[in-house]
Amino acid sequence: MGRSNSFQQFSLHSEPPMVVFAAKAGFLALAAVATVAFGVAAAAQAELLARVPAAREMAVCGDTLFVGTKGSSVYAVPLSGGRARRVASGFSAPNGVACSRGRLFVASRDSITVFDIGRGGALSGRRDIRRDLPNSGAHSYRYIAVGPDARLYVSFGSPCNICSPRGLQGTIVSMNQDGSDLRRVAWGVRNSVGFDWRGGTMFFTDNGADRMGDDVPPDELNALRPGGFYGFPYFGGQIRLTGFEDATPPARQIAPVFNFQAHVAALGIHFFRSLGGDALVAQHGSWDRSVPVGYQVVRLRFRGGRPVSATTFLRDVGRPVDVKEAPDGSVLVSDDAGGAVYVFQR
Template sequence: MPTFRNLLILAVLCFFSACDSGSEESGAVTDDDQVKEQDNGDMNAGGQDIVIDSLPLETIILPEGFKIAHYATGVENARSLAMGKNGTIFVSSRKHDEVRALRDTDGDMVADKMWVVASGLNTPNGVAFREGDLYIAEISRILKLSDIENNLETPGEPEVIYDEYPSDTHHGWKYIAFGPDGKLYVPVGAPCNICESDSIYASITRMNPDGTDMEIFVHGVRNSVGFDWNPQTNELWFTDNGRDMLGDNMPPCELNRAPEKGMHFGYPYCHGGTISDPEFGSKYDCSRFTAPAQNLGPHVAPLGMKFYRGNKFPEQYRRNIFIAEHGSWNRSEKIGYRVTMVPVVDNSEASGYKVFAEGWLNDAEQEAWGRPVDLLEMPDGSFLLSDDKANAVYRIYYEG
């Protein structure tokens, strides 16, 4: 039986052994590390821990050298993406009433904290960030949460900056973004599949950040749920969802370019630049309208689109447009459910249309496990991609 003296000697030896184990191999925490952990904890206090659920990313096919990884899972109905100046990722929802904020607090390119920053909203599909404030688009209103990154725990009630958009829910959900002119751009979809309507419908509008001076920028846009500006020319490019009920292969969805205010892109009279609408096309010839910069697949439902501004992708991918195709809903053979790329020549001309990432749709079984929605370029040159079916945000990057 050990004596008291032996036990005392053993305790002393264990104490000195533990104090001497502070090497890199042992994972010991230095004084500097303790300071960093404390600072990081203060800055990112609270929030719900994100536990990554594994999705079948092995089915996704990308060009050689590109990889896809989980950035966040469990983000219900993840739709539009916006990034704050401190790296917070804001994620909207169309089918739920909440907007969420994600943070990667340890710098491993995977989000580990999530906050609900707004709830009880009416289809809050659009989010945009400007000068510390988060803007949110409902069906008929534009809201603002001030100084949001410093108030993730207690964001308060949003300020209403505009509340005069139509209340129609058909194509009423909105994508929003600030343009190079400092104005907030807000689309207003057609309240139908195909119809003539008041001028506010089937348009893209813009306003000052305080909600004043709302005006229609372009007309004839059936339902745009994604746009971006060419960083070389500051010209607006946008996707548009083509009408339904003309068969599996008509009309094409569209990628359009709007270098100036007042342009008309054809809806409801003309589709894809050359297809006269069977109901309304007799009123105006297609030559009166601006044709698409690039026709896309029929019923692919193009949503978010972004110019790639970074330099981490190989040269052939730079300065081109990437489009998240949500996928068809009533085509006899499903199409879309992928990310496509449109090369841009001389900063103004679209040159072709090709698949960049696919595999969310099983063509043989005609079942999709995911539906891409929006793209967001990160400071490291990777893309985030939201998925409202898999409730996830992915990161696409080039590894070479």
């Protein structure tokens, strides 16, 4: 991608792994070892693209990468190399970023905001297009993307581990790019923090409930059927959730198309041209399990339009949140614990 030589480069093989960074995030000290598992003998190049505090969702907008965060700011990173610049602030958890038609959309805890994108990723013309977002409690990291229909899609988490959501809690909605014509496109969704489209179908991750044991319920991958009910709080996967074992669901559940290991915390998903249309999924990693799982990026292989297997693609890369494809086919990964964005090249 013609990046500046100021970036650290590492040659990564299947073994031995090499230490890329050691970071401390709050009480959690992470010694991150980046191992690339492409299923081939050739080495891959790993670069630290930029340090971005609490990096979350990413949006590739021309030659600029915008990065949302868990804090109060949004950053812009030149894909050709250079330091991250704070380009917007004053938000509450601006997790979600997406771009369309020369504009950047930011989904935070309290609002959906749009900016005009200028040279070098400079932002101007800030205006809120929605401020009536539901209270999602601890699940307030909104994911946002622009669909093939040019509408904005935004996730609204449930406000709890297992409870009955109210209003737009536990949903995915779509709207016009000016915020009008809001529609609920999925409900019964516990906490989706990632979605993308393949062949016109939106696939979205959903985090399973906690405190039910090491191996249940699974994290999910779902295929969108507009208006469909996806089971929460009655089902996790197709397992009855605590407190709702005998309750009658309000509609027929649309079952997941793929189940991940319980508690891996499947977040961002992106379909890659450079991987023949397979997806990469960021697994943020468990906190509610006796033996930790996740903390990796997996390749989700598709056959006949359906997911058939998930295998490790990148492991020990801190706590990955989102994955995106750079214009040259490289893999971009954000890590909120290490405060970093990485580029992985084959």
